[in-house]
Amino acid sequence: MSSDAFLFWFLALVTVVSGLSVVLMTNPIYSALSLAMTMIGVSALFVTLNAYFLAGVQLIVYAGAVMVLFVMVLMLFDLKHELQAFTRGRITGAIKIASVGILSGLIVGAVTMGLKTATTLTESASAANAAVALKTNPDTTRALAENLFIKNIFGFEALGVLLLVIAVGTVALSRSKGGSHARD
Amino acid sequence: MLSMGNSTFEIAINAVKTILVFFMMVQAVPILVWLERRGSAFIQNRFGPNRVGPLGLIQLLADAVKFLTKEDFAPEAGNRFLFYCAPVFALIPAAIAYMAIPMSVPLVTESYTFLIQGYEVNVGIVFILGISSLAAYTILMAGWGSGSKFSLMGALRASAQIISYELALGLAIVGVILLYGTFNLTEMIHAQAGAFHFSAFGYTITAPWAPNWGIFYQPVGAILFFAAAFAESNRLPFDLAEGEAELVAGFHTEYGGFKMLMFFIGEYGHMMIASGLMVTFYFGGYSIWAATPADVQQWFADTLSVSNQVANILSVIAHFLCYTVKFAIFLWIFIHVRWTLPRFRYDQLMDLGWKTMLPWALANTIITATVIFVTSYFIL
Numbered sequence: 001m002s003s004d005a006f007l008f009w010f011l012a013l014v015t016v017v018s019g020l021s022v023v024l025m026t027n028p029i030y031s032a033l034s035l036a037m038t039m040i041g042v043s044a045l046f047v048t049l050n051a052y053f054l055a056g057v058q059l060i061v062y063a064g065a066v067m068v069l070f071v072m073v074l075m076l077f078d079l080k081h082e083l084q085a086f087t088r089g090r091i092t093g094a095i096k097i098a099s100v101g102i103l104s105g106l107i108v109g110a111v112t113m114g115l116k117t118a119t120t121l122t123e124s125a126s127a128a129n130a131a132v133a134l135k136t137n138p139d140t141t142r143a144l145a146e147n148l149f150i151k152n153i154f155g156f157e158a159l160g161v162l163l164l165v166i167a168v169g170t171v172a173l174s175r176s177k178g179g180s181h182a183r184d
Numbered sequence: 185m186l187s188m189g190n191s192t193f194e195i196a197i198n199a200v201k202t203i204l205v206f207f208m209m210v211q212a213v214p215i216l217v218w219l220e221r222r223g224s225a226f227i228q229n230r231f232g233p234n235r236v237g238p239l240g241l242i243q244l245l246a247d248a249v250k251f252l253t254k255e256d257f258a259p260e261a262g263n264r265f266l267f268y269c270a271p272v273f274a275l276i277p278a279a280i281a282y283m284a285i286p287m288s289v290p291l292v293t294e295s296y297t298f299l300i301q302g303y304e305v306n307v308g309i310v311f312i313l314g315i316s317s318l319a320a321y322t323i324l325m326a327g328w329g330s331g332s333k334f335s336l337m338g339a340l341r342a343s344a345q346i347i348s349y350e351l352a353l354g355l356a357i358v359g360v361i362l363l364y365g366t367f368n369l370t371e372m373i374h375a376q377a378g379a380f381h382f383s384a385f386g387y388t389i390t391a392p393w394a395p396n397w398g399i400f401y402q403p404v405g406a407i408l409f410f411a412a413a414f415a416e417s418n419r420l421p422f423d424l425a426e427g428e429a430e431l432v433a434g435f436h437t438e439y440g441g442f443k444m445l446m447f448f449i450g451e452y453g454h455m456m457i458a459s460g461l462m463v464t465f466y467f468g469g470y471s472i473w474a475a476t477p478a479d480v481q482q483w484f485a486d487t488l489s490v491s492n493q494v495a496n497i498l499s500v501i502a503h504f505l506c507y508t509v510k511f512a513i514f515l516w517i518f519i520h521v522r523w524t525l526p527r528f529r530y531d532q533l534m535d536l537g538w539k540t541m542l543p544w545a546l547a548n549t550i551i552t553a554t555v556i557f558v559t560s561y562f563i564l
Binding site: 043052068075 | 266305306307310311313314315317318320321324325327328336339340343344346347350354367
C-alpha cells in the first residue's frame with residue numbers, strides 16, 4: 001500500500017468513526033466533540049487532495065468557530081435531562097437505527113459508484129493530465145476565488161443574502177411574543 | 185507539502201527536524217518562565233528566583249521535578265476522560281502550528297534543500313490560524329471535564345473571548361495578504377527582503393537605508409494583530425479566563441502537577457506563535473535589516489573568501505540568529521505588558537473586541553484594498 005493510500009484510508013477511518021459516534025454517543029458533549037473531530041478529518045482529507053485553502057477554511061470556520069459555539073452552549077445545558085431524552089424512547093431509537101442504515105447505504109453506494117468512476121477515469125487520459133496539472137501547480141486558491149467571485153458571483157452573493165435573512169429571522173423569531181428571549 | 189522527500193536520507197532528516205522544532209518549542213518554555221519570573225521581579229522591585237543555580241536558572245528544572253513527582257489526581261465529580269485529554273490537546277495545536285513558521289533561509293547542499301522550519305505549507309497563514317483555533321476545545325474540555333463551577337466559568341469566558349478576537353485577528357491579517365498577494369509565509373518574507381522600495385502610480389520610491397518591512401505599510405494592522413494575539417493566548421490584560429480574584433485560576437483550577445505544566449506550555453506556545461507571526465508578517469521574518477538573503481551570502485563569500493557551501497551555512501546561521509533576536513523582542517514585550525497593564529473588565533473586553541477592533545480591522549482591509557488597486561492600476 002502506498003503512503004497516499006494509507007493516509008487516505010486512515011483519515012477516512014477517523015472521519016467515519018467520529019461521524020458514527022456523533023449519532024451513537026449518548027452524551028451530547030461527546031457527540032459535539034466527535035462532530036468537531038469529523039470536521040478535522042474532512043479538512044485533513046482536503047489537504048490530501050491539494051485543496052489547502054479549503055482545508056484551512058474548514059478548520060477555521062467549522063472546527064474553530066461553529067463547533068466551539070455548539071460545545072459551549074451544550075456545556076451550559078442541564079445534561080442529565082438531555083441524557084434521558086437521548087437514551088429513552090422508541091422513536092429516537094428508530095431514528096438512530098434509520099440514520100445508521102442511511103449512512104451505511106450511502107457509504108456502500110459511494111464505494112461502488114466510486115469504484116466504477118475510478119475505473120473509467122483511469123482509462124481516460126484527461127484525468128491523468130488533470131492530476132499532473134494539480135501536482136505541478138498546487139495553487140488551487142486562485143482557481144477557487146475565480147470560481148466564487150467571478151464566475152458564480154451572483155449565486156454566491158444570493159447565498160450570502162440568504163444567510164443574512166436567516167440570521168435576522170432567527171433573532172426576530174426568538175424575540176417575538178412568546179419566544180424564549182421575549183422582551184416583555 | 186505532503187512530500188517528505190525523495191530519498192530515505194531526506195525523509196529521515198525532515199522527520200527529525202519536526203521533532204527538533206517541537207523540542208525547541210518545549211525547551212524554550214523553562215527559559216521563558218525564568219525570564220517572566222525574573223522580569224516581573226525586576227519590574228516590581230523584587231529579587232525573583234535567585235537561589236538555585238547561577239541567577240536562579242536551575243529553579244525551573246527543580247520545579248519540573250517537583251511537578252513530575254506530585255500526586256496525580258482527578259476530581260470526583262468531573263469527567264475523567266476529558267480531564268486527562270485536555271492537557272495533552274493543549275500541546276498539540278500549538279506545536280503543529282509553530283512548525284510551519286520559517287526560521288531561516290534554506291540550507292542548500294549539492295543534492296538536497298533543507299528548509300529551516302518543521303514543514304512548508306502552501307497556505308501557511310490559513311493553516312496556522314486553523315490549527316491554533318482548535319485550542320478553544322482544550323479549554324472547554326478542561327473546564328467541563330473538571331466538574332467545577334470555577335473551571336466551567338473560566339472555560340466559557342476564555343472560549344467566548346477567543347472566538348471574538350479571532351475575527352479581528354483574521355481581518356488584521358487580510359491586509360497583509362492583500363499587500364503581499366500570497367498566503368505563503370516564505371514568499372511574504374521574500375517580499376519584505378532588501379531595502380525599502382515600492383511602486384505607486386508608475387513611480388518607484390526607494391530608500392536604501394531602511395528595510396522593506398510590512399510595518400511601514402500596515403501599521404494599523406500590526407497593532408490590531410498584536411493586540412488580538414494577546415487575547416488569543418489569554419495573557420494579561422486579557423486573562424479574564426483565569427482572573428484570580430473571581431475564578432481561583434479559571435479553567436485549570438482543578439489541575440495540578442505536570443498536567444498544569446502542560447497547559448503552561450500550551451499558553452507559551454501560543455505566545456511563541458504570535459511572536460513568530462508578528463515577526464513574519466510585519467518585521468521581515470528572518471531577513472536582515474535592508475539586505476536580501478543573496479546579499480548576505482555574497483557578503484560572507486567575499487569578506488571571508490570561503491566557498492559558496494560554507495557561505496550558505498554561515499548565512500543560515502546569521503538569518504537564524506536574526507530571527508531569534510526579533511522573536512525574543514516580541515516575547516519580552518508579551519512579558520513586559522503582562523506585568524505592566526491591569527486586567528480588563530468583561531464588558532470592556534467584549535466592547536474592545538467587537539466595537540473597536542473589528543471595525544478598525546474592517547476599515548484597514550477596505551483602505552488597503554482600495555490603495556493597492558488605485559496605486560497599481562492608475563499611472564500618472
